Amino acid sequence: MTGLFTRALKMAMVSGWIVLPVCLLRHVLRRCPKKYTVCLWALVAVRLVCPVTVHSSLSLIPQRLELAASKLATLPLGAIWLAGMGAMLLLGFFRLLRLTRRLKEAVLWKDNVWVCDYLPTPFVLGVFRPKIYLPSCLTPEDAQLVLAHEREHVRRLDALWKILAYGLLCVYWFHPLLWLAYWLFGMDVELACDQATAAKLSGQKRQEYAELIIVWAAPAAPVPGFGSHGLKKRIRTVLGYRKASRWSLPVFLVTTALVAACFLTSPMSGMDAPVQEAVGQFFSQLDTVAAPQ
């Protein structure tokens, strides 16, 4: 168990590092379509899930960080880690249980859309057979706009991504940077969804849609919904919608690849010694060759 913990803590300390460059990149690429920038979080996820890293001379992960991590991980903290993980899972489970108890009173409206009293916000539940739940107090016109947003969530499989993100957060609950990452990821999911929805709306409808975001802003939840985070940013995204330039994709790909090369890799450990040896040998041979006869 402690072995596993050692590995997780080491991975978390080294991997947590990548949240910072991703945040930076997210800021630099803020004019890119949000459907691209939300993918940046995949870098964090890959780094967290994948225990084996490619060694590369491009790596910018400080070696000292890895050393510090191994030292810290020798402390017997396995029980605390497990307890935290259990608490996170239980919390998620109870929130879901409370929600489903309320949803027993939901009534089917059409297709996979359900209406239910006393819902704090509209949302999508389920990955394989997603159901959309709307609060019963929505007016029919508002419901159409909200539905467009929720259908976009379904199309983009956001329920799946959010569950995965919450799962990773449960495992790495002790890392503050990953809480930041989880929060920002939730915001980016909504932004990407808003942008996709706004792209299909006329200017007038976009205004109404922005107003709905204000009305239905809700606290962050582990299911993709309608409210959640970054109200101001979401309004700006919807009202300031512009067609993306054709340069956005290549720029996004190149910068992301660069960051991946620098932060998805580990530094070339122990590279220095053999290189110095080889260089030294080369020079001594050169000496013998060039030695005066």
Added chain:
Amino acid sequence: MNNFQLGVIEGQFADLVWENEPITAAELSHKCEEVFHWKKTTSYTVLKRLCNKGLFQTKGGVVTSLQTRDEFYSNQSRAYVDAHFGGDFPSFLAAFTAKKRLTADEVAALRRIVAEYPQETGK
């Protein structure tokens, strides 16, 4: 005075009771199964909630209402005027008619209500 509001679906459930009372709880849950596709236990949960709020009662498995539909909604409108207009009906009416003018029929109906209103104290 009851100060609670019904959700849209709760309201439809309450309508089922008002239209069919007296009705046995079993029959009611059967109706809910047809109309809302609810599980049996769900209709009992909702019924219990509305009973606790003092809207309905069950005696010997038979559901009856403690307030009629009209009573309930007139209480609702009074509570609304109290909450948002300090109980001042004229200012509620002013706000209500500010955006959209009343039709002639509506004005006539209002006149009739006022004319037929029993004067409590002759001044």
